[in-house]
C-alpha cells in the first residue's frame with residue numbers, strides 16, 4: 202500500500218503528517234473520497250490548490266494568535282483551576298501536574314518517543330493516584346498517537362484530566378467566546394470533532410470505557426479573558442471519525458478504482474533563486490485532471506477547513522451540482538442532483554415530492570413577483 206500512496210504523492214515527496222485538525226476535518230465531510238485519498242497519501246493539498254490557481258486563505262490572523270496564546274497561558278497559569286471547576290472538582294482542590302517533557306528533551310531527536318512514553322506512564326500513575334487517594338490530575342499537552350492510513354499521526358491535546366474515579370477526560374482550550382451562555386455552533390462543532398480525535402487516540406492507550414465521551418471546552422466568558430468550561434458529548438463525532446479512519450485504512454480500494462498512472466506529483470524543483478524554496482513544475486491542467494479523477498463531495502462546509510475548497514466549489518458549480526448549495530438544499534431536493542434537474546422539475550418534466558414542492562414554490566414566486574409589478 203505504501204508504494205502506491207508514495208506514487209500518488211510523487212517520487213521523493215515527503216508525506217505530509219496528519220494532525221488532529223486535519224483528522225477532524227475529515228469527519229466534517231465523511232463522504233468525500235478525494236479528501237480521504239489525498240490526506241491518506243499525505244499529499245500537500247495546499248500546494249496542489251496553489252498549483253491549480255485556487256489557494257484558500259487559511260490560518261489565524263496575528264491578532265487572533267496572540268489573543269489565543271494569551272488566553273491559554275492564563276488558563277494554565279493557576280494549575281488549571283478553571284478546568285477543575287468545569288469538571289466539578291471541590292473548590293480549592295489542587296491537581297497533580299506530571300512533568301511530561303522538559304525543554305532540552307523537547308528539542309532533542311527521539312523526543313516524540315520520549316513524550317509518548319512519559320504520557321503513558323503519567324496516565325498510569327495518575328489513575329493509580331486516583332484509586333489510592335482520590336487525586337485529580339491534569340496532563341498538560343500530553344502526546345498521543347493514532348494510526349492513520351498505516352502511518353502514526355502524533356496528536357497533542359491541550360490537556361487530559363484524570364478524575365478521582367479513574368475516568369479520563371479530554372480538555373481543549375479555545376479562544377472563541379461564550380456569549381450569554383452560548384458559543385458559535387460551527388466553532389463548537391469543529392472543536393468537538395478535534396476533541397473526538399483525541400478521545401480515539403486515548404483509547405489506543407487505555408480501555409475504551411475509561412475514556413469519557415464528554416470532553417471539556419474552556420473558552421473566554423463574554424468579552425473578558427475569564428475562562429468558562431462546558432462539557433460536550435462527542436459520541437457521534439467519535440463514531441464518524443472511527444469510520445473515516447477505517448475507510449482510510451482501505452485507501453488501496455479507492456486507489457484501485459482510479460487510473461494506474463494517477464499521481465498528484467507536483468514535480469518539485471529547487472527555486473532558481475538558489476534559496477531552499479521549492480517550486481512546482483507540474484502542468485496545472487494535467488494536475489487538474491488528476492484531482493478531478495477522484496470523486497469529491499463538495500459542501501459549503503468545506504470552505505472552513507479544506508485547502509481544495511475553492512477548486513472543488515468551482516468544479517461543483519461548473520457541473521451545476523446541487524451539493525454546492527449545501528447539504529440542507531441537497532436533502533430537501535431528494536432525487537434531484539443538478540440545477541438542470543431542478544429546472545426540468547420546475548418545467549414539469551419530472552415527478553415526485555421534490556418536483557411538486559419546486560413547482561409550488563415557483564408558482565408562489567411568480568404570483569409574488571406579479572403582485573410587486575402591479576404595485577400591490
Ligand code: SF4
Nearest residue numbers: 233499503507510513
Ligand atoms: S473541498 Fe473538495 S476535497 Fe476538500 S472535502 Fe470538500 S469536496 Fe472534498
